[in-house]
Amino acid sequence: MNVGGLIREETCACASPSDTVALHTRASRTHSVSSARLQLFAAHKRFTVLLTSTTYSTEMSRHIYLAAVAFLAVVCIANAQRRLALPDPRSCANRVRHSTYRDARGVLHSYFFSWEHAPTRNLEVDWLDARNICRRHCMDAVSLETPQENEFVKQRIARGNIRYIWTSGRKCNFAGCDRPDLQPPNVNGWFWSGSGAKIGPTTQRNTGDWSYTGGYGQAQPDNREAAQGNDESCLAILNNFYNDGVKWHDVACHHVKPFVCEDSDELLNFVRSRNPGLRL
Structure with a gap:
């Protein structure tokens, strides 16, 4: 999981079929994913009632079987949508x-701001969907x-008067994150999933740009939604949401927001190696 200080989300990454859909088409399809999940959950509850019934006819049994097949197909599709996407060469180009x-290290990257592109101007998606939209295009959520x-990036947010955005920031709270150097996770477990680079300890305020306040008036990250069963394990930038300026906040990953994409050297090199002559 960790090589040279990098953290890799091995349990999340997997291949998915490539496609040649343009960015605005991909974005519009992901826009309804969150509401679709809620509908899927409601359907699951209704279907569970049918499965636990003990007084149904043979005809009803046949209908239940067909409903089960359809339900499982929907579940498979939903699960496939929740995995890290591979880049699509044409979309990358x-x-x-x-x-x-070009940052202080001399690294030059291109950036995409979802609110500056007409087809995605009003699009808000959850953290993983934001990453996957970027990844289809040889980019990743910004690190x-x-x-x-x-x-x-903060200046661009302020200029666009955007309330909040997703970054690739992530708390290491999945399989393989039990190493001593990542404990406790809310202090030492934060990293940029787009690059794998670790973020400094959250107790050292000069190593990041965490807000001094939040919904409970506590310094970030505060994992405020943990009491409701939602681990705040994704890093968002909020624009003066708590009268605190443009600052980092830990947020539960299921919330929806605009996003910023940044060139991914790893994905660009992956596509180059398999598509000689493709201009990226």
Whole structure:
């Protein structure tokens, strides 16, 4: 999981079929994923009632069987949508790039801001969907690895008057995260999933841009929704949401927000290696 300080989400990554759908088409399809999950959960509850019934006819049994097959098919589709996406070569070549930025290390990347692209202007998706939209296009949700890059993105958020965005920031709370150097997770377990680079301890305020306040008036990350069973394990930037300026906040990953994509060297090199001559 960790090589040279990098953290990899091995339990989440898997191959998925490539496609050649343009960004706005992909985005519009993912826009309804969250509501579809709620409908799937409701259907599951209704279907469970049928399965536990003990007084049904043979004809009803046949209908229940067909409903079960249909339900399982929907579950399979829903599960497939929740996995990390592989890049699509044509989408990578045609990706929209709103700006480029060279950070203090000399790394030059292109960036996509969802609210600056007409087809995604009003799109808000959950954290994983945001990453997958980016990944289809050889990008990933933005990783703010230097103070300069952080300020670059924050200025763009302020200029667009955007309330909040997703980054690739993630708390290591999945299989393989039980190493001593990642404990406790809310202090030492944060990393940029787009690059695998670790984020400094949250107790050292000069190593990040965490807000000093939140919904409970506590310094971030506070894991505020844990009491409701929602681990706040994804990193969002909120624009003065708590009169605190443009700052980092830990947020439960199922919430929906606009997003920023950044070139992924790993995905670009992956596509180059398999598509000689493709201009990226």
